[in-house]
Amino acid sequence: MSLYEHLKRMNLVNLGNVYHNLPAAKLVEHAIKRGEGVITDTGALNINTGKYTGRSPQDRFIVDYPEIHGMINWGKVNKPISPETFERIYARLTAYLQKKDIYVFDGFIGADRRYTHSVRFINELPAHNLFVRQLFIRPTQKELENFIPQFTVISAPNFNAIPELDKTNSEVFIILDLVKKIIIIGGTHYCGEMKKSMFTAMNFLLPQSNVxxxxxxxxxxxxxxxxxxxxxxxxxxxxxxxxxxxxxxxxxxxxxxxxxxxxxxxxCYAKCINLSKEKEPQIYEAIKFGSLLENVVVDENGIPDYSDNRYTENTRAAYPIEYIPNAVLxxxxxxxxxxxxxxxxxxxxxxxxxxxxxxxxxxxxxxxxxxxxxxxxxxxxxxxxxxxxxxxxxxxxxxxxxxxxxxxxxxxxxxxxxxxxxxxxxxxxxxxxxxxxxxxxxxxxxxxxxxxxxxxxxxxxxxxxxxxxxxxxxxxxxxxxxxxxxxxxxxxxxxxxxxxxxxxxxxxxxxxxxxxxxxxxxxxx
Missing domain, CATH: 3.90.228.20 (Phosphoenolpyruvate Carboxykinase; domain 3)
Structure with a gap:
């Protein structure tokens, strides 16, 4: 199935430009042109995620189907949402994305190929697409030629839920459909929601394979x-x-x-509040071109102040694992x-x-x-x-x-x-x-x-x-x-x-x- 056939099947039609598997340099270029962030003195892209600088656990839901109902530990952590509500939000989300440019990254989660799941990330923002490109496993060119997504993650930070209509707790939503294998995220610019949503999906799938x-x-x-x-x-x-x-x-x-x-x-997705070269040299040196910083205070010369917590204590750095010397690649x-x-x-x-x-x-x-x-x-x-x-x-x-x-x-x-x-x-x-x-x-x-x-x-x-x-x-x-x-x-x-x-x-x-x-x-x- 081609990319456009998949997008059509997902009801993602009448889109603007579709940027597919752009390299890090191009994603940084697009993010800068769109005013999403600034370049630091070491070449990293620094973005500000607005009022949401961490996860929103009260805004995460799992679609409740009869076939998985007994397998989920429902409660304050795993809150149910009906398939009808999911479909209603999804319809408005796909309508919102019409005429808009989107950024698509095809990647894997799970280094042991016997348990790997393929994931297609569809992002409204190039900075977010850079995040998933650097955090998830990047396929080889040969793997991309036959890429078939098992999961689809759609993230549109500027699209908000309507709590009175959508039965959400706020404008933020993170909804996992573990049956149709679709995850939708909106209302928050915090990149970590994409990472943790797929982690949650794997935590559901792998025990069924004795992992x-x-x-x-x-x-x-x-x-x-x-x-x-x-x-x-x-x-x-x-x-x-x-x-x-x-x-x-x-x-x-x-x-x-x-x-x-x-x-x-x-x-890797490292906290970098009070980061120093002396205490955490590997993380410090990994923050270079291709890395993404969240909510770090940067001066007019692009120099980060890792001790400044004016935006949040939860300042973050995302970078490929190969940026760490001697990593097990x-x-x-x-x-x-x-x-x-x-x-x-x-x-x-x-x-x-x-x-x-x-x-x-x-x-x-x-x-x-x-x-x-x-x-x-x-x-x-x-x-x-x-x-x-x-x-x-x-x-x-x-x-x-x-x-x-x-x-x-x-x-x-x-x-x-x-x-x-x-x-x-x-x-x-x-x-x-x-x-x-x-x-x-x-x-x-x-x-x-x-x-x-x-x-x-x-x-x-x-x-x-x-x-x-x-x-x-x-x-x-x-x-x-x-x-x-x-x-x-x-x-x-x-x-x-x-x-x-x-x-x-x-x-x-x-x-x-x-x-x-x-x-x-x-x-x-």
Whole structure:
């Protein structure tokens, strides 16, 4: 099927110019001509996404069909919308796009070709088309000759929903039709909605092929040892996996099959608030021509100020994975040796690193405790303690037990070491304590991955029951036990018990958990 036959079948007719698979340079040229952004001193394109500088989770819907109704974990995260409502919005959207120029990118999601899905992105804006071109897997010329899209994503940021008519919560909409395999997005200029929508689709499709989809970054050592980093946005997945001493597999989304892991994407989407060449050299150097910046403050000479958060804390950089030196470009690797659960603890009471038993690993995976950081979602202006099952609940359409069961089986089968890493606060809660020093966190992560933490003595935390190392190379021993960093031990215990109670209240939502997992919960006495 040709491009124009596909567009016609999608009722995309009477269009203006159709720009198909333009190279990055041409997309940047079009974006500049249209006034969508400016070029920085390193050649990156910087755009401003307006009032929406993060995801809009309250505006995401899944079309409810009888054939998938029982497979979706409906609720506040996965909100249903009727096929009739979807069709009504879709009809107005296609009418809106008539006479307008569109930008089309054909790409893949899923580096392991046995589980790859082809995606056609149709964008109103060239800057958004540049984003998907750099973030998703770019087909070879031969693959493009026979390209047939399995999914179609249509993004029109300047087209708004009508809440009274469309039964949406605002003018923004992100609607996934998992049966017809169409995703439509409107009302928001934030690029990340396109990426996370396809991630959500893969999280629905892959478990049906016995592949575990994971919200994690991954890297590989010189001996091909693989490490996974689970965590929500802002907890350090991208930063910690971009390690000059290891090869980056991917920074956010992966699958775990019977043969090993594979990246979903062909690029990275890094937070760049307070980015510096000294602390994050690989990400810093990746922001060059072909990269896309979102909401970074840039002066009249094109010099970015990564410390300026006037637009949002959630400033972002999107770039192809080949911009990271020594990356694993085919995106495929073996089974992991180490798993790290990253949490940004706003209470400031979790140890900076602790070792988990298999049962504790399952407990913390199901709990998914972290803090939503400022800017990652609309309305979040300071850290908020939250629980996000599987460290990615906003993107998991199926029952959490589906993903948790698969992970537990793989941890056991492949004898994986699991650690909980607090990249959040130490010495007190948010507003009192300080964010964990990145250099210390890097040292602890490296010690976990290279086996140094297998050689040290541990002490069990009296409340959280996790095993806290007594020492770690290149880390002051006094910060390893978090109570030592607080001015008042009584205050520490009070906050720690409050968090323990939150863990307990959250885990009660889940049924059919084994006694071993429940007993791995923190003590609330």
């Amino acid at each position: 575990l989809p994971m919200h994690c970054s991954a890297n590989m050592g010189k001996d091909d040892d693989v490490a996974l980093f689970f965590g929500l946005s802002g907890t350090g997945k991208t930063t910690l996996s971009a390690d000059p001493e290891r090869r980056l597999i991917g920074d956010d989304e992966h699958g775990w099959s019977d043969d090993g892991i594979f990246n979903f994407e062909g690029g 085919d995106g495929v690797a073996g089974h992991p040796k180490t798993i790290l659960f990253l949490t940004a603890d706003a209470f400031g009471v979790l140890p900076p690193i602790s070792k988990l038993t298999k049962e504790q690993a399952m407990f913390h995976f199901i709990s998914g405790y972290t803090s939503k950081l400022a800017g990652t979602e609309r309305g979040i202006v300071e850290p908020q303690a939250t629980f996000s099952c599987c460290f990615g609940e906003p993107f998991m359409p199926m029952n959490p037990s589906v993903y948790a069961k698969m992970l537990g089986e793989k941890i056991t089968k492949h004898n994986v070491n699991v650690y909980l890493v607090n990249t959040g606060w130490s010495g007190g809660p948010y507003g009192v304590g300080k964010r964990m020093d990145l250099n210390y966190t890097r040292a602890m992560v490296r010690a976990a991955i290279n086996g140094d933490l297998e050689k040290v003595k541990y002490v069990e935390h009296p409340i959280f029951k996790v095993l806290v190392p007594k020492e770690c190379p290149n880390v002051p021993s006094e910060i390893l036990n978090p109570i030592n960093t607080w001015h008042s031990k009584d205050e520490y215990n009070r906050y720690a018990k409050e968090l323990a109670i939150r863990f307990y209240e959250n885990i009660k939502k889940f049924r059919d958990l084994s006694n071993e997992i429940i007993e791995a919960a923190p003590s609330v006495l």
